Amino acid sequence: MRAVVITEPGGPEVLRVRDVPEPDPGPDEVTRLLVDVEAAGVNRADLLQRQGVYPPPAGAPPWPGLEAAGVVRAVLAARAGAALGPDEPTPAVGDRVAVLLAGGGYAERVVVPAALALPVPRDLTSVAAAALPEALATVWSNLREANAAPGETLLVRGGSGGVGSVAVRLGRLLGLRVLATAGGPARVARVAELGADVALDHRADDLADQVLAATDGRGVDVVLDVVGAAALEDNVRVLAHGGRLVVIGLQKGRRGTLDLGALMERRARVIGTTLRSRDARDKARIMAEVREHVWPFVVDGRLRPVVHATLGLDEAGRAHELLASGEVFGKLVLTVDEPAPTGGA
Numbered sequence: 001m002r003a004v005v006i007t008e009p010g011g012p013e014v015l016r017v018r019d020v021p022e023p024d025p026g027p028d029e030v031t032r033l034l035v036d037v038e039a040a041g042v043n044r045a046d047l048l049q050r051q052g053v054y055p056p057p058a059g060a061p062p063w064p065g066l067e068a069a070g071v072v073r074a075v076l077a078a079r080a081g082a083a084l085g086p087d088e089p090t091p092a093v094g095d096r097v098a099v100l101l102a103g104g105g106y107a108e109r110v111v112v113p114a115a116l117a118l119p120v121p122r123d124l125t126s127v128a129a130a131a132l133p134e135a136l137a138t139v140w141s142n143l144r145e146a147n148a149a150p151g152e153t154l155l156v157r158g159g160s161g162g163v164g165s166v167a168v169r170l171g172r173l174l175g176l177r178v179l180a181t182a183g184g185p186a187r188v189a190r191v192a193e194l195g196a197d198v199a200l201d202h203r204a205d206d207l208a209d210q211v212l213a214a215t216d217g218r219g220v221d222v223v224l225d226v227v228g229a230a231a232l233e234d235n236v237r238v239l240a241h242g243g244r245l246v247v248i249g250l251q252k253g254r255r256g257t258l259d260l261g262a263l264m265e266r267r268a269r270v271i272g273t274t275l276r277s278r279d280a281r282d283k284a285r286i287m288a289e290v291r292e293h294v295w296p297f298v299v300d301g302r303l304r305p306v307v308h309a310t311l312g313l314d315e316a317g318r319a320h321e322l323l324a325s326g327e328v329f330g331k332l333v334l335t336v337d338e339p340a341p342t343g344g345a
Helices: 044-051 126-130 133-145 162-173 185-194 207-214 229-237 260-265 280-299 313-325
Strands: 002-006 015-019 032-042 067-076 096-100 109-113 117-119 153-157 177-182 198-201 220-225 239-247 269-272 307-312 331-335
Touching (some): 015 313, 032 126, 032 313, 067 109, 096 109, 096 126, 117 280, 126 307, 133 162, 133 280, 153 162, 153 229, 162 185, 162 280, 177 185, 177 207, 185 198, 198 207, 220 229, 229 239, 229 260, 313 331
Parallel strands (some): 153 177, 177 198, 239 269, 307 331
Antiparallel strands (some): 002 015, 032 067, 032 109, 096 117
16 A cells, blocks of 8 residues: 655655555454545644654554544454443444544555544545544543633634644533634634634734733633643743643743742643553543544534645645644645556556
8 A cells, every 4th residue: 555654754855655565453452443544634743753753652653644534444353352442333344434543644544443433424524534533632632631611711822723723613612711822813813713702813912911811810721732831931820720731732842941839829730641642542532532522513513624725645745844834724634545547458
């Protein structure tokens, strides 16, 4: 099969479409699906993997891709009594699914535990479906980690990103008041169109002052942050009493100075999480919760991703360039088409 391989750590030019072995079915401890991939989401973690600083977990394919959508080609049954969790779903051959992966999505086929698959509604394209698993699992699991409750206020740092744009919409659907940031008036306006109660320009005046003004000085209950070290001081400053800062990305640094006094005064917490490195059982639990509590919003049409652009599998390098540019609003998705014939009748 074809896949986008990383020929060596480096820039987007190191991504090449190559013929690679079919995906390893893996052990028979869980039911797995062999999926013909139609589309694969592009995430910032893929850029880090390409650069050689975020290697895939043990057992994952070496090529990038944390989410995909396609059609089930085969169901690889587990041995009797084996499962990742209770009520493990088992799609049938021919079903359309969106799947969460530890890696390998930039390819024509993937093998994935059935517990990490979501059924794709008829009116949802594979491109849109491929843009959802990683973002939904990330946002849902971290709002749960922060014990976010209806009526509380959520600040989404980076509301124009792939995760952030989903966080804005999901936060509203879950009954949160949502503040979200973006860079520049045009992007701020688009974040407001997503449904943010308040959209703020992080390139304008002091962002912390903007957040405090928008909350009458109270601050926010939860901050969902992809910025990292550069935002740490402001994030703590805008926390309300009992507030929770959840760090899910390190786009602007991994080491910052934390004012412990401010944290103590607010009786606040700082939480750091990742999704990719979690074990399969933990991911299955998260996806079961997404399937129960979040996926119904997708099925009834209230939750849809923002897809900035689609590119072919052989344009993966260009996709990485676009994502690194900071100009993408929402998600980029790679589409997987059959290669053109090279000869014959």
